[in-house]
Amino acid sequence: MDELIFFINRVLISGTVLGSIYALGAIGITLIFGILRFAHFAHGDMMTMGAFVAFVLASALAAAGVVLPLPMGFVVLPVAMIITALLALGIDKGFYAPLRARGAKPVTLLIASIGVTLMMQGLLRLIFGSSTKSMYVAGESKDIFRIDMSWAGGTRPISITEPQVIMFVVTALIVVALHLFLTRSRLGKAMRAMADNAALAQVSGINTALVVRVTWVIAGSLACVAGTMLALDVALMPDLAFNIVLPIFAAAIVGGLGHAYGAIVGGFLIAFAETLAVFNWTAVLRPLNAILPEGMALPANLALVPTEYKLTVAFVILVVTLLVRPTGIFKGAST
Amino acid sequence: MALIELKHVVGGYGGAPILNGVNIAIEKSDIGVIVGPNGAGKSTTLKAIFGLLKVTGGTIEFGGENIANSLPDRLVPKGLSFVPQEKNVFTSMSVEENLEMGAFTRTDDFSGTMAWVYEMFPVLKEKRRQPAGELSGGQRQMVAMGRALMSKPSLLMLDEPSAGLSPRYVIEIFETIQRVNQEGVGILMVEQNARQALAFASKGFVLAQGQNRFTGTGQELIDDPEVAKSFLGG
Numbered sequence: 001m002d003e004l005i006f007f008i009n010r011v012l013i014s015g016t017v018l019g020s021i022y023a024l025g026a027i028g029i030t031l032i033f034g035i036l037r038f039a040h041f042a043h044g045d046m047m048t049m050g051a052f053v054a055f056v057l058a059s060a061l062a063a064a065g066v067v068l069p070l071p072m073g074f075v076v077l078p079v080a081m082i083i084t085a086l087l088a089l090g091i092d093k094g095f096y097a098p099l100r101a102r103g104a105k106p107v108t109l110l111i112a113s114i115g116v117t118l119m120m121q122g123l124l125r126l127i128f129g130s131s132t133k134s135m136y137v138a139g140e141s142k143d144i145f146r147i148d149m150s151w152a153g154g155t156r157p158i159s160i161t162e163p164q165v166i167m168f169v170v171t172a173l174i175v176v177a178l179h180l181f182l183t184r185s186r187l188g189k190a191m192r193a194m195a196d197n198a199a200l201a202q203v204s205g206i207n208t209a210l211v212v213r214v215t216w217v218i219a220g221s222l223a224c225v226a227g228t229m230l231a232l233d234v235a236l237m238p239d240l241a242f243n244i245v246l247p248i249f250a251a252a253i254v255g256g257l258g259h260a261y262g263a264i265v266g267g268f269l270i271a272f273a274e275t276l277a278v279f280n281w282t283a284v285l286r287p288l289n290a291i292l293p294e295g296m297a298l299p300a301n302l303a304l305v306p307t308e309y310k311l312t313v314a315f316v317i318l319v320v321t322l323l324v325r326p327t328g329i330f331k332g333a334s335t
Numbered sequence: 336m337a338l339i340e341l342k343h344v345v346g347g348y349g350g351a352p353i354l355n356g357v358n359i360a361i362e363k364s365d366i367g368v369i370v371g372p373n374g375a376g377k378s379t380t381l382k383a384i385f386g387l388l389k390v391t392g393g394t395i396e397f398g399g400e401n402i403a404n405s406l407p408d409r410l411v412p413k414g415l416s417f418v419p420q421e422k423n424v425f426t427s428m429s430v431e432e433n434l435e436m437g438a439f440t441r442t443d444d445f446s447g448t449m450a451w452v453y454e455m456f457p458v459l460k461e462k463r464r465q466p467a468g469e470l471s472g473g474q475r476q477m478v479a480m481g482r483a484l485m486s487k488p489s490l491l492m493l494d495e496p497s498a499g500l501s502p503r504y505v506i507e508i509f510e511t512i513q514r515v516n517q518e519g520v521g522i523l524m525v526e527q528n529a530r531q532a533l534a535f536a537s538k539g540f541v542l543a544q545g546q547n548r549f550t551g552t553g554q555e556l557i558d559d560p561e562v563a564k565s566f567l568g569g
């Protein structure tokens with residue numbers, strides 16, 4: 001029983017946290033690709049930027065002496081999302097829109113977004129320094145919920161922190177809201193129409209410039225949520241999300257570029273693959289030692305991949321997907 | 336006053352002009368059919384009206400104003416609709432969502448128009464929840480026409496609506512076009528099934544090398560020995 005509890009704590013809960021972050025980031029990448037047809041390389045930094053926006057707001061609240069029962073990072077999230085969405089619109093207007101107006105190729109836009117990455121990382125370092133910061137600005141303690149498992153014969157509890165629970169709830173709310181937006185609202189349907197066939201969307205009289213703006217608002221605000229959650233889960237630093245750009249792109253591609261639900265599935269798929277790959281299976285298989293013959297005990301660490309090579313997992317999944325099913329799980333727009 | 340009137344329209348895709356002075360006039364009661372050899376500029380003419388390429392000379396009058404170089408999101412609310420030849424449905428979206436996208440520019444209640452489209456194409460009502468990409472070629476063409484009708488246009492433009500359809504569907508699409516026209520929508524279409532289309536056209540235009548070669552009623556063009564020989568395959 002304890003082995004199962006250990007598995008739930010280490011794989012199920014961590015995987016869901018990571019999956020939520022990947023999914024929210026990948027949705028932005030996939031929507032931007034669907035509407036604007038380029039790989040937005042700077043998306044990781046948009047997440048980092050969103051996290052810093054939340055950090056500034058939370059610090060301001062804390063400095064004002066506000067005390068709240070929830071982590072400040074979550075409380076300021078709605079405002080941080082709006083600010084990050086505005087920043088995303090500004091970045092598009094300043095850097096990508098002029099290139100589009102000149103009919104630039106997707107490769108040109110991709111390279112411009114690499115430029116935006118460098119610029120944003122530089123700016124963040126300039127303003128905030130390169131040190132690691134805690135998102136728990138008011139010194140909030142992470143409340144831990146312990147679910148007693150003694151009724152099932154477990155000696156240890158299933159433990160989950162309050163921020164983790166909030167992350168699950170926030171992610172679930174966002175996914176439901178996004179689903180309703182894309183399937184019920186006029187603008188959401190126009191967005192799907194433009195991702196499906198941009199020329200026909202234009203011919204139908206759809207205001208494509210408006211759809212582009214809505215895309216940045218969604219991508220920017222979700223990047224803010226993903227970045228803030230990542231910073232709450234780990235810590236805040238200028239290259240916070242740059243390190244997870246690869247898994248997020250992998251998630252978007254595996255799910256099928258342009259396909260919002262695919263990005264969600266892809267995000268959780270990559271996250272669980274990573275978590276399972278670095279999981280130490282000895283902890284779960286230890287009872288086998290009792291039945292194994294003398295001198296054949298399990299090694300102390302039986303992880304498939306050493307933690308420091310975690311990134312290779314996303315890479316391998318990406319390569320396999322591209323070889324076996326290049327359009328992704330859901331039929332994407334990449335071809 | 337004509338519903339739409341092109342006067343000596345010149346335009347192209349950035350390089351040398353493709354259209355070198357096209358003249359077309361259509362009344363609300365008309366079915367106008369443009370025929371001509373491959374590469375004559377037939378599709379380009381429709382795209383020029385719809386603002387999809389640069390018009391560098393001449394005028395396009397619609398509803399009493401020059402609409403040359405206006406973009407579709409301004410033209411659709413004015414009463415202009417266009418069914419492109421290819422890729423003319425949103426394949427991943429349901430039939431009903433395709434129709435809704437045709438009504439994107441409308442702010443009023445469009446359920447009456449949708450009922451009208453479903454009445455014209457009963458099979459679409461049956462398949463309204465199916466992705467348009469799963470339909471047959473003929474049914475897709477109906478979705479494309481239905482989408483274009485959702486904005487309640489006064490002029491419907493179609494680029495080769497019968498291309499690639501089986502003879503049965505060709506007749507059905509042509510009959511529907513005539514019905515739409517009878518209900519008060521002017522039609523301007525490009526057709527490869529030239530003889531068949533000119534037979535019910537009130538106006539015919541033979542285009543070659545970006546210019547009008549012959550203009551007349553549909554029947555006049557069919558009866559003209561030179562048009563028949565050079566453009567209608569004898």
Ligand SMILES: Nc1ncnc2c1ncn2[C@@H]1O[C@H](COP(=O)(O)OP(=O)(O)OP(=O)(O)O)[C@@H](O)[C@H]1O
Pocket residue numbers: 348353371372373374375376377378379380
């Ligand atoms: N997007 C484009 N960019 C540049 N040139 C184009 C483009 N589309 C068409 N052309 C050129 O314009 C000319 C006229 O093409 P258009 O499509 O209008 O012909 P068409 O009369 O419709 O012929 P078809 O019967 O083959 O459909 C052709 O020479 C074609 O190569």
Ligand SMILES: [Mg+2]
Pocket residue numbers: 377378379420494
């Ligand atoms: Mg053509």
